[in-house]
Amino acid sequence: MTPTIAIVAPGAMGSALARRLTESGARVLTSLEGRGPESRRRAGAAGMEAADDATIVTEADILLSIVPPSEALDLARRFAGAIARAGRGPVFVDANAVGVDTVTAADELVSTAGGRFVDGAIIGLPPRPGETGPVLYLSGPHAGAVAALSGLGLRLRTIDGPVGAASALKLSYAGITKGLTAVATAMILAAERAGAGDALRAELAASQPALLSRFAATLPDMVPKAYRWVAEMEAIRDFVGTGFPESAIYDGAAGLYRRIAADRQGAGAEIAALDRFLAGGGQN
């Protein structure tokens, strides 16, 4: 029988994965507790059914937690309570961009309540029609319990490791890709301040064309997401461990993304400098 899946919350990623599942014939529950009309609309468009927590823990076989990093532990606590009250529950997959400490604490809450916990990590963008979609990495002793998702249109990869391994993968991967974007943003802004932006672009075009092409796509993509990346950079700093001096790289990246997010709400001078740099190819 096709399993029932719960996805909380119906954000951009959650509802896009839900649509894959409902198109594959699965019943997908969600919670609209504390969510606005946009979530309600997305949930409906993806074919999700709104349900209360007691219904979710009673009827769902698998629950995917997909929320902003700062809400991940609260959601695990909330469903651990519901699982304890119901005396049963779905396999709880924490698929959030949180640190190893957070996912370990969430495991503790869910397991103590009698539930089964899986560490998950989504790498890639929300799936769109015709695209293969992101990969859901899984780790921990119960990772095999969610294998059914691969028959429902999701791409799964299981890591041979404990709870924490999937999160470590997500953090280290994001630390490379979003760390590179931070390094590029920091240096382009500094070069522009020093009047060396055109020379930097010319040298990159001559000797690092692949990087320059990458920046032309990744920097504009970063600007509207910078506010969300602050907490992710701080999670990566904690993942490195402040005993290692390189953790400061991610303190710096968090501060930069905070600055870009504020600039987007404010004067826009930094974003204009990035745009000028990327558009300036003809000015040399």
Next chain:
Amino acid sequence: MTPTIAIVAPGAMGSALARRLTESGARVLTSLEGRGPESRRRAGAAGMEAADDATIVTEADILLSIVPPSEALDLARRFAGAIARAGRGPVFVDANAVGVDTVTAADELVSTAGGRFVDGAIIGLPPRPGETGPVLYLSGPHAGAVAALSGLGLRLRTIDGPVGAASALKLSYAGITKGLTAVATAMILAAERAGAGDALRAELAASQPALLSRFAATLPDMVPKAYRWVAEMEAIRDFVGTGFPESAIYDGAAGLYRRIAADRQGAGAEIAALDRFLAGGGQN
């Protein structure tokens, strides 16, 4: 008449550029003051003539300062003194990986002594036979005075900017390329500590193959140079300015490279972890 060039000191870069110049028919002077037998050997092999400072400032038309960043200002001071005593001197090109403040201070010393100063920046590796070699960027009002070098086998590019613009280019370019290497090193080591190294490599191979190929070349190349990159990262931090939170990225990179340099002299555990990661393709 073919100009006389001085290059101080005859390190790997200096002697490789000198060889280009002597092969093009130029007379190249150098100073062996305080240098060991290896410098003497390299200088001889490149066709350089050893000379004292008084001879250099009297006979050279152009002097290229190519020393470790920490020695750049002392060399400018030393030749400013020689120029003042001789009442003449070559155009002094500071081609070192130093910050804008340092190159501005060097300009002040040389100009006050009556000399002409050019900000220079070398991007690329020492030239080898058959290769085009690195580019020497130049900025400042006297940049045109060293144009003769382009007829002697060196690749020159003049930046339309003051003293400091060429250094800003060098720092921002190195901040991107060596910053990316730092980000990759930090995340590979953290993933290896968490047991997620194999998963990270597999995900990079699937979704970021160009970056993974790059790391296979740049990380092993970094290890023996890490000790030199510490001061360069600190210069980039100062170039960004500690008033900008992203300057912490380069504090973190400096700390990481210091740690790698110490590991190379010591236990070698970090370098072994990097090697394991890069060699591990067959273990998935």
